[in-house]
Amino acid sequence: MKLFYDDEFDAIATAIGSSGKPFKLVAAHIFPDMKPESAYARLKECCSSTGDQRLTFGQVVRLMRYCEAYDPLSYVCDETLHARPSRKDPSDELVNLTEVIHGAADTMNRALKAIEHIQARGGIRAVA
Numbered sequence: 226m227k228l229f230y231d232d233e234f235d236a237i238a239t240a241i242g243s244s245g246k247p248f249k250l251v252a253a254h255i256f257p258d259m260k261p262e263s264a265y266a267r268l269k270e271c272c273s274s275t276g277d278q279r280l281t282f283g284q285v286v287r288l289m290r291y292c293e294a295y296d297p298l299s300y301v302c303d304e305t306l307h308a309r310p311s312r313k314d315p316s317d318e319l320v321n322l323t324e325v326i327h328g329a330a331d332t333m334n335r336a337l338k339a340i341e342h343i344q345a346r347g348g349i350r351a352v353a
Contacts (some may be wrong), residue, residue, distance in 0.1 A: 236300035244292035
């Protein structure tokens with residue numbers, strides 16, 4: 226990851242270059258509805274400050290995910306005087322999601338017991 230970027234175009238080009246993936250393959254991923262040659266030409270123009278084509282925010286995010294390179298994010302953080310973020314550990318995310326699932330299951334079990342309690346008192350019939 227570079228310390229400084231000339232501009233957003235440099236950050237995008239750096240992400241593509243550091244990914245090790247061929248530029249044409251990245252272009253085909255960003256513009257899947259275009260012919261490979263057209264996608265290549267469009268991405269080249271999107272990476273040039275003199276071109277009139279620009280990537281959308283969503284396309285930049287897709288590019289970062291696909292290339293597994295986050296230079297555009299670092300550039301945005303630098304430009305807005307925010308600290309560059311560190312990546313989340315996937316195992317931490319797994320633990321968080323597991324806790325959410327267990328919490329939801331506990332809530333559902335309590336609700337089912339409450340329904341059974343109401344039914345046992347003869348309050349309502351079974352709900353299908």
